[in-house]
Every structure is written in C-alpha cells, then in structure tokens.
Amino acid sequence: MRTAFPTTSRSGLVIWFTGLSGAGKTTLARALATVLQEAGYPVEQLDGDIVREHLSKGLGFSREDRDTNIRRIGFVANLLAKHGVIVLVSAISPYRATRTEVLAAAPRKLEVFVEAPLEVLIQRDVKGLYAKALRGEIAQFTGISDPYEPPLNPDLHLRTDQMTLRACLDQLLVALERLDITVRRR
C-alpha cells in the first residue's frame, strides 16, 4: 500500500512569527494553523514556550541559552518542513542573526514580524508579565530589560495595534498565495 505514504514532491515551509511577548504571535499562528488545516494542509505549530519544555528545559535567558533554544526549534521546524509540513513557529527569538541563521536552513520560509508598540503591550499585559518585569521581578525580560532586534526586512510586518486579527490573517494568506499555498477565503 504505497499510497499510504505519499512522497511529498514539494518541500514544506517554515512560517516564523517573531516579536515581543504579547504582540500576538501565538494568536496569529493558531488562527492561521486552523485555516490551513481545514484546507487540508499538514500543519504543525511550534510554540516557543511549549517547545522550551520539551527541548530546552534547564536553559535560561542569556543570549547563549536563548540562541540554543531557537536553534533547537529551528532544527525541528526544518526537519518537519523538509517532509512537506507547514510549520508555524511562534517564539520571541530576539536575536536577528540567530533567526537569519535558522531560517537560512529552511526549505522555504516566511519571516513574520508581529509588532505593537511597547506602551500598547504594557497596557494589554494579558499574562501580567510586563507589570512584573517593570517592577523588576522578572530579569532579562525582552523589551524591558533584555534586547529585541526587529527584522530589517521581514517577509511580512503585521502591526497588531493597527490591524484586526482578520486583516492580519488576510495578509498572511496573500503572502502564502505567492508561495502557491492557497485556501478558500471564508
């Protein structure tokens, strides 16, 4: 029954959502994953926090440890993409060089910069992390006490303080269409 294991004639794709905590990376990735799955594409979501549990327990938030974590996520994402999967990574991934290095190894990639101004993120503060970081209770918090290097030339730049989720999703789908990944718009 060879048909049970179709060889993917085409390689997959890594969609990498980078940006500060609370900017909307995981929300966007989840929404896009649902749309792609419903259209029949093989999809895997790799959330930075969850993957950290599985692959990087014990690593901290120094530059070296963050980079190691990102390289591990990249290693797994690229393996999956090589086998035809559309992989959606949401991870702060603050260092430009590391993102570039990891995405250079992807069969195809889409780097998505998810942004809202820090004031907005501090106001949103869904998880209460910014308040803690501002009180000094969390060390090395990206955007407050640790650097974030925005992409210089992302494939997509989504301002989640200016656009609705739906509008962001539409932009993502347009970008994917250019890669011959099409879904019926709802």
Place this chain on the structure above:
Amino acid sequence: MRTAFPTTSRSGLVIWFTGLSGAGKTTLARALATVLQEAGYPVEQLDGDIVREHLSKGLGFSREDRDTNIRRIGFVANLLAKHGVIVLVSAISPYRATRTEVLAAAPRKLEVFVEAPLEVLIQRDVKGLYAKALRGEIAQFTGISDPYEPPLNPDLHLRTDQMTLRACLDQLLVALERLDITVRRR
C-alpha cells in the same frame, strides 16, 4: 495547487533501534533507510550521537541526562511520524522504562533490539571506545560501567553476531510488511 501538500491519510512509524555501542544500530538503520527511500517512502534517520549535538549539547551521561536526551529524540521522532514519515532512530537508549514511555507516544512503533555479546563488541571495537572504557578512560560507558536494560519483548531481536546484514534487513522488511509497508525485494 493543493496537491503539492498531500495530507497523509495514514500516520508514519517510529523504528527504534536500541542496543550497545557497536552492535550495529546505525548500520542497520542506514541500510533500511536507503531501501525505504528508494521505494518512495518519506524517511528520516535520527542518530543518537548526531541528535545529541543538535538537541542536547551540555547533557551528560547520568540516568537523568540520558533520559532527557531520549525524550527529546522521541519528541522529534513522534512529531515526524505524526506527519507520515518513517523515522529510524538509532540510540543506545539504555533504560527500558524511558524507551517504553517514548514509544507509547508514537503513532506506530517497531522496537528493534540490536544485539551482539559484549565479547564480540569488545573484539569489534570499531571506534576504539571499548578499549578506552575498559582502561577506565571513559566513565559511564554503557555495558562496561553503566547499565543497559534489554527490551523484554521487542518487536524484533536481531543478533548481529549470528546474522548477516542482509539477513537482518530481510527480517526488518518482513516486520514492516505486517505494517503494510512494502518494498520490492532486490
């Protein structure tokens, strides 16, 4: 172009080669991977030593560190298998409970115990590791100064001191046929 990303209607498989260093795990995995690839199956080989570099740098050889390494390999193997890939893992993976735990999460699995008597392995000693371990130059060397718990009920038990590579490969292909994975015998 939806056809570019076929949804795998069937989940993949994790083939887990366990056994002492030098028993023939990687050799067998490599030979089987070639045959399956030629037959058109999507295949990924995860070699314990290589994966350690990517996912587990800094981990040592305590029981806890070995288990963490095996769980990480298992995490990646199961992700790939979920997307239809036949994943061939070769890793000493000395602890029975950890192998069982990891393989329980695989969509389908084949546990292959690759064995040759210690005397034979010490005689082979392709990498010179046993000589070093016996001289006490490598601590925690599985089979010499660290435990190995053989599977109690492996799906396949291959004695590489008694069978040729070809004969081992044939037994693997027979086991795979029972899982509807068939290749034309050469």
